[in-house]
Amino acid sequence: MRSRxxxxxxxxxxxxxxxxxxxxxxxxxxxxxxxxxxAATAEMQGIVAAVGAADPDTLRLSAEQVAAASGQPVTIFLPDGSVLGTPTPRTPAVELAARGRSFTADGDGGHEIVVAVQGRPDGTAVVRTFVPDAELTRGxxxxxLVLAGLGATLVLLGLLVADRLARNLVRPIGELSEVSHRLARAELTARATPTGPPELREVAGALNHLAGRIQELLREEREQVADLSHRLRTPLTALRLEAESLADPxxxxxxxxxxxxxxxxxxGVITQARKRSDTPAPEGxxxxxxxxxxxxxWSVLAEDTGRAxxxxxxxxxxxxxxxxxxxxAALDALLGNVFAHTPDGTAFTVTLAARPGGGALLTVADDGPGLPADQVRRGESRGGSTGLGLDIARRAAQSSGGHLDLTASPTGGAQLTLTLGPPTHP
Known part of the structure; x- marks a missing residue:
């Protein structure tokens, strides 16, 4: 953005x-x-005034003096055909001026100035001078070059000012990007400093408000989950007392x-709910x-339901x-799906193998009719469950750097493979 x-x-x-x-x-x-x-025309004015009355010798001398002073050729064409001053052939401009017209014409290598002088008894005389291109473009x-240098200086100054302004504009944007990345990494304490133009300060304030709101929502969610989990302890205690009172040991x-x-x-739910978002990854x-x-x-329940x-x-x-x-919890979710979605007597296999590069491959395959397709979606199931079991297993695999795959088992049932990554801190 700065370069643009x-x-x-x-x-x-x-x-x-x-x-x-x-x-x-x-x-x-x-x-x-x-x-x-x-300037050339002004130099000729003295000669023009003398052409009407002076004799040829005086005119020749005057033309030579003006030519010497100005450095430009000065020629006087008299009506009788005489040429005084700098020898120059009669040009079309001179012929036209002899008819009584004074003008300036573009010539080869410069400008030709011809002045018609009328009032002589023998006709119209013409005074001619020639201004070369070098004189026309002097300076x-x-x-x-001065204008080009001025333009280059102005461009450089503009780039310098633009770079300063762009840097002042881009720096707050970079800080906002860094804060957003920190929030994405679950660093919910990250906050942006409102700097820069009013629009960017407003964005920084909105981002800080969003981060604070996320913290509040997570805090409320953790507390709700913790309260719900804590309420389960009472029926668990009652269930334990009932179990201890059974006659069969x-x-x-x-x-x-x-x-x-x-x-x-x-x-575990309570601990996870109250855990800080910036805690390190769980140990292996x-x-x-x-x-x-x-x-x-699970083998005890499998024996009761006739499953091998x-x-x-x-x-x-x-x-x-x-x-x-x-x-x-992930394995319990996978085995729970076997018991929930296959009829009693359906055999299943649990395989744990080493994974190339570290980690392990955990596979649960059954001989049942196969897992419903909608069971893969979180919160949806036609099997009478919550539909969250596979999501628990998937998130567990992803937290270790792995993934969950659903395929058909060799016997036609469902086969769930949990790819688990190696420990990050062995």
């Missing part, structure tokens, strides 16, 4: 200077020509484990241990750029 403003000012200045200096240069040339012609070149332990997992999820975790733990948890579970874990540790709670 400078180019605009330069183009405008040049156009104005051309419109002003070109006519002025032509006027200077015309003035120089008129000055040279006027014009220097004047043009295995049922009590299974339900208590489920309540513990739900309570951990609620605690060892994916194999988390996947094994969650598959074991296959777990394929790659050997060795598989660190990923995702916290254990987030990875567990």
């Amino acid at each position: 403003l400078s180019l605009l000012v330069a183009a405008t200045t040049i156009l104005v200077l051309v419109a002003f200096l070109v006519p002025l240069a032509l006027l200077l040339r015309s003035v120089a020509q008129d000055r040279a012609v006027g 014009v070149t220097r004047a043009w 295995s049922d009590a332990a299974r339900i208590t484990a489920g309540v513990d997992a739900l309570e951990r999820a609620v605690t 975790c060892e994916a194999a241990a988390v996947v094994r733990d969650r598959v074991n948890f 579970v296959a777990l394929d874990l790659a050997p060795g540790p598989l660190p990923v750029g995702l916290s254990a709670d987030d990875l567990a």
Whole structure:
């Protein structure tokens, strides 16, 4: 923008200077020509007055003196054909002046001035002088150079002023851009300093107001989520007491484990809701241990519903750029979709493999009818759920630098692959 403003000012200045200096240069040339012609005509006036009465010898002497003083040829053509002064052949202009007409004509290399002198007994005499082009344009070149230098100086001054103005205009715009980028990086404390023209100050104030409003909305959202999550603790406590009162120890332990997992999820929601927006990325975790733990948890429900579970874990540790709670929530969302969208007895497979370049590939494939297409869209589902499960998994993958892919499994069911990136701070 700064260069464009400078180019605009330069183009405008040049156009104005051309419109002003070109006519002025032509006027200077015309003035120089008129000055040279006027000076030559004035030198001839003394001879013109003497031509009517002086004898030829006196006229010859006068013509030679004027020619010597002015440096220009002066010739007198008498009616009898005599030529006095500087020898010059009779030109068409002289022939025309002999008829009683005085004028100035453009000749080869200069201007020819002829003056008809009437009143002599023998007819009309003609006084002629010639002004060369060098005399007609004397001082014009220097004047043009001065004008060109003046124009160049004005253009440079215009560029200097335009650059200063553009810099004062662009600097606030750059600061606004930097603040907007910081806000995009979740630095909600970034604020712009209102500087520059009134319009830019107004934009800076609007951007600061927007940033403050975003902070307020996020604060309200965090508080609402935290309050909602906190309210869940009461029914969770009641559910735990009910589980502990069961007669069958295995049922009590299974339900208590489920309540513990739900309570951990609620605690994670509260922690996430109250977390500052500029906190560093979550630490990584060892994916194999988390996947094994969650598959074991879901295996109990799978056994109750007659589902065969296959777990394929790659050997060795598989660190990923995702916290254990987030990875567990993502896997729970994927397995929850299997139980929600496939009939009882449908087998499924969980595979965890190493990813080239670091990270891991987590795949959940089932033998069911396939996942509905609208289940991929957040908040929409024809399966009786909220439609947020896959979005949770997708956001978890994206936070680690990966993504979520939905394809068909080899048996015709749904296959969900979670690509997880490596830890950013191993």
